[in-house]
Amino acid sequence: MKRFLPFVIVAAVALITVGGGALLYRARLAALRAVPKSLTAEEKAELGHLRGDVKAPVTIEEFGDFQCPPCGTLASDMQKLEKLYGPRLRVIFRQYPLAIHNHALEAALASEAAGLQDHFWEMHDLLYREQAIWSKLPDAVALFNGYAGTLGLDLERFKRDMQSPEAKARIAADQKRATSLGVNSTPTLFLNGTKLEFSSVNLAGLSKLIDEATKPKPSPK
């Protein structure tokens, strides 16, 4: 038996390495490529950047800045909520890059440029996930170009689109909407049109609010 022990150990490690590696690879790739396919171009233009079911009973509209640390924390909470509530929740992201963050506008433009190639949400997730890295760089645009390459975008078009009036106009439109709603900080969230207190903007707080919003109303007697 002892003669076969090393074979068993090595085979087990090989299996765990290959199997675990493949699972991790698939999971990370799926997270990178999660993108809504169900919307038409018109719906997207009208609704902003939307992820989730168009007919979901709960809509969270977020005004975010890619360089704001609380927005980065919220991004991972939002992904958990999207997984948890599935078709009951849709999320709209709107740009609100703050002037105090040196790369926020560039990041917003990068996400819009990716959006023009139908990869807004992949870039959105990537920018938040890598926030701690690019935020500290003197030149973040070079890294954004690298992200575009990673996502398989047409790099030359991406660079052009980052400077395009279309990308800038989309950010300006979101900012205009923010002003009309009285938004002055990030992250600011609206749940079914109601502005949320910052103290509720976390996984537990949002879960509670979504549960309340999706709770079946008692029928009138």
Place this chain on the structure above:
Amino acid sequence: MKPDQQKTVTGARATVILYTIAAIISLAGLADAAYLTILALTGETAACGGSTGCFEVLGSIYARIAGIPVAAFGVLGYFAAFLFATFIACGYNRLRRFFTLTVGTMFAMTLWLLYVQAFRLHAYCRYCLFSAALTFLLAGLVVASPAPRD
């Protein structure tokens, strides 16, 4: 027990202990290299705390050889080291020269990668430094292991 026999038993026990340690170190290196390989394949940037070293090193031209991530070669190297160390710990002493050869190759590669980080990129990736430390430990074990008795 005669002194010669006692010496042989002590040497065999030292071999088992040293190569078991080598197998465990190789497993740690395997996990590190596998993680970096997955990041290279998905195109993500490894988070190095607040430093940008990982991005600069792993995104550099030195991070791939013929399009294959260097970390993937690390996976092969550490797996081979683990395989040989496990077999030697179980009594297959004839594999020692292969273990030495594997660790020697990894050691040379590590020196090159450290040189690249220090003098060409002027940036360090913590995962790469961790791997370098593990390879140095493996090399130390090769040197420390008692000579085989055929």
